[in-house]
Amino acid sequence: xxxxxxxxxxxxxxxxxxxxxxxxxxxxxxxxxxxxxxxxxxxxxxxxxxxxxxxxxxxxxxxxxxxxxxxxxxxxxxxxxxxxxxxxxxxxxxxxxxxxxxxxxxxxxxxxxxxxxxxxxxxxxxxxxxxxxxxxxxxxxxxxxxxxxxxxxxxxxxxxxxxxxxxxxxxxxxxxxxxxxxxxxxxxxxxxxxxxxxxxxxxxxxxxxxxxxxxxxxxxxxxxxxxxxxxxxxxxxxxxxxxx
Amino acid sequence: xxxxxxxxxxxxxxxxxxxxxxxxxxxxxxxxxxxxxxxxxxxxx
Numbered sequence: 001x002x003x004x005x006x007x008x009x010x011x012x013x014x015x016x017x018x019x020x021x022x023x024x025x026x027x028x029x030x031x032x033x034x035x036x037x038x039x040x041x042x043x044x045x046x047x048x049x050x051x052x053x054x055x056x057x058x059x060x061x062x063x064x065x066x067x068x069x070x071x072x073x074x075x076x077x078x079x080x081x082x083x084x085x086x087x088x089x090x091x092x093x094x095x096x097x098x099x100x101x102x103x104x105x106x107x108x109x110x111x112x113x114x115x116x117x118x119x120x121x122x123x124x125x126x127x128x129x130x131x132x133x134x135x136x137x138x139x140x141x142x143x144x145x146x147x148x149x150x151x152x153x154x155x156x157x158x159x160x161x162x163x164x165x166x167x168x169x170x171x172x173x174x175x176x177x178x179x180x181x182x183x184x185x186x187x188x189x190x191x192x193x194x195x196x197x198x199x200x201x202x203x204x205x206x207x208x209x210x211x212x213x214x215x216x217x218x219x220x221x222x223x224x225x226x227x228x229x230x231x232x233x234x235x236x237x238x239x240x241x242x243x244x
Numbered sequence: 245x246x247x248x249x250x251x252x253x254x255x256x257x258x259x260x261x262x263x264x265x266x267x268x269x270x271x272x273x274x275x276x277x278x279x280x281x282x283x284x285x286x287x288x289x
Binding site for chain 2: 026027030032040041042044045048049052093097100101104105108109111112209212213216217219220227235
C-alpha cells in the first residue's frame with residue numbers, strides 16, 4: 001500500500017470522527033445542556049466561543065516552535081527548515097481562523113448580554129492584537145518581495161507569541177468587563193456539571209478539527225514547496241542547456 | 245428541550261443562530277479553500 005494512500009485513509013477516518021464529535025457537541029450544546037439561569041439561551045454561544053478561544057491560544061505556540069526551529073536550522077539544514085516553515089504558515093492560518101471566530105462569537109454574545117458589540121477592555125483588546133499580529137504575519141508572507149520573507153515572518157512570529165500569555169492572563173491581572181475565568185481561575189470558578197459534557201465534546205471536536213486543518217494545510221504547503229523546487233530545477237537545467 | 249426557539253424573533257435567538265452558522269461558514273470556507281488549492285496544486289504534478 002502506497003504511503004500517500006495510508007495518509008488519505010487516516011485523514012478520512014480522522015475527518016469522520018471529527019465531524020461526529022462536532023455534531024454530538026453541537027447537539028449537546030443546543031438541545032441537551034440546561035438553559036443558564038441569568039443569561040438564558042444566548043449563553044449557549046459559550047460552548048463554541050470558549051473552546052475556539054482556548055484553541056486560538058494554543059496554535060500560536062505551534063507557529064512559534066516551528067518558526068524558532070526554522071530560524072535555528074535554516075543555514076545548517078535548509079530542507080528541514082522548509083518543513084518547519086510549512087508547519088509555521090499552517091499554524092498561523094489556523095490561529096487567524098480560530099481567533100476570528102473567538103472575536104466574532106464574543107461580539108455576538110456581548111451585544112445580547114451587555115448591550116454593546118465591543119469594549120476596549122484588556123481581554124478583548126489583547127485578543128484583537130493577537131488577531132492583528134497573525135494577520136500581519138500572513139500579509140507579510142503574501143506581499144513581501146524580498147528573498148528573506150520566511151526569516152522575517154519567523155522573527156515576527158516570535159514576537160507575536162509574546163501576546164499569547166498576555167491574552168490568557170488579562171482577565172486575571174486586570175479587572176475587565178469580560179467575564180472572570182471559568183476554568184483555572186480559583187476555587188469558586190467552573191461550570192455546572194450538567195453543562196460539562198457539551199463543553200468537553202466541543203473542545204474535543206474543535207481541537208480535532210484544528211489538527212485536521214493544520215495537517216491538511218501543512219500538506220498543501222509542502223506540495224507547493226515541491227512544485228517550486230521542481231520549477232527552479234527545470235529553470236537551472238534550461239539555463240545549462242542554453243549555455244552548452 | 246426542543247430546538248424550534250432558535251428560529252424565533254428574539255435577539256438572543258438571532259445572535260445564537262448567527263454565532264453557530266458563522267462558525268460553520270468560516271471553518272467550512274477555510275477547509276474548502278485548502279481543498280481547492282490542494283486540487284489545483286495536484287494538477288501541476
